[in-house]
Amino acid sequence: MYHLLKGFHEYLTRKEEFSVIIIGLDGAGKTTLLEQIKTLYTDTPGLSPDKIAPTVGQNTGKIALPSTILQFWDLGGQRGIRNIWPKYYDDCHAVAYVIDADDRERLSEGWEVFDAVLSAPQILGLPLLLLANKQDSPHSLSVEEIRHDYEDWYQRKVENARRSVRYGEGDEMSARRERIASLEVMGISAIQGTGVRNAVDWLFLRVQNSRREPPKGSNNAGS
Numbered sequence: 023m024y025h026l027l028k029g030f031h032e033y034l035t036r037k038e039e040f041s042v043i044i045i046g047l048d049g050a051g052k053t054t055l056l057e058q059i060k061t062l063y064t065d066t067p068g069l070s071p072d073k074i075a076p077t078v079g080q081n082t083g084k085i086a087l088p089s090t091i092l093q094f095w096d097l098g099g100q101r102g103i104r105n106i107w108p109k110y111y112d113d114c115h116a117v118a119y120v121i122d123a124d125d126r127e128r129l130s131e132g133w134e135v136f137d138a139v140l141s142a143p144q145i146l147g148l149p150l151l152l153l154a155n156k157q158d159s160p161h162s163l164s165v166e167e168i169r170h171d172y173e174d175w176y177q178r179k180v181e182n183a184r185r186s187v188r189y190g191e192g193d194e195m196s197a198r199r200e201r202i203a204s205l206e207v208m209g210i211s212a213i214q215g216t217g218v219r220n221a222v223d224w225l226f227l228r229v230q231n232s233r234r235e236p237p238k239g240s241n242n243a244g245s
């Protein structure tokens with residue numbers, strides 16, 4: 023009887039676990055965002071910004087939400103270590119791409135890398151959130167400006183490619199256009215926490231409908 027009740031209780035309190043990767047150029051603010059998420063959603067405050075060093079490898083953090091666990095993977099963004107990102111694509115349920123909206127000089131580098139992420143077949147169809155970070159900075163581009171900057175960059179890329187070699191095939195191009203048109207862009211300040219709850223809410227809602235199933239038998243009751 024005890025086991026029956028225990029099993030029933032575990033079934034009722036079962037939490038599905040979903041993985042979200044946080045990627046973007048070095049210095050975009052990914053680790054600051056992860057630590058802010060820990061502060062907002064767990065009993066243990068995250069590291070303060072002055073304690074955060076550039077990430078070599080990965081940082082992780084787990085938060086519990088209603089009937090759901092979100093596991094975040096913050097991956098280092100330096101040029102030499104970006105090639106580890108695709109190793110996480112097969113198992114993640116959503117992607118948060120962080121862009122430094124205050125660093126105009128590196129925007130095109132940020133879009134170049136973002137474009138490669140968009141074209142990865144493993145994450146096609148997964149929820150993808152573009153976060154325009156550092157909105158606390160007075161010179162930051164707004165969400166609308168960031169969206170336009172990316173669309174302009176993309177348009178230029180397509181036109182340049184037309185003049186030289188072909189850029190993607192017809193179907194691939196239209197899939198990408200659709201993805202860009204439906205792209206969710208949110209403004210945040212990882213350092214101040216502004217907009218971070220909105221971003222987590224969006225990810226929480228979207229992973230439930232992610233085309234990738236949570237791991238079979240994931241049961242994290244009590245964790």
Ligand SMILES: Nc1nc2c(ncn2[C@@H]2O[C@H](COP(=O)(O)OP(=O)(O)OP(=O)(O)O)[C@@H](O)[C@H]2O)c(=O)[nH]1
Pocket residue numbers: 046047048049050051052053054055071074075076077078097098099100155156157158159210211212213214
């Ligand atoms: N003003 C401002 N600065 C921020 C914000 N978020 C991060 N920063 C600063 O940006 C710098 C880089 O932050 P990190 O969180 O280490 O960046 P990262 O994306 O993890 O970088 P890598 O680990 O190298 O990939 C630090 O000096 C942060 O304090 C923000 O919302 N506003």
Ligand SMILES: [Mg+2]
Pocket residue numbers: 052053054075076077096097098099
């Ligand atoms: Mg980092």
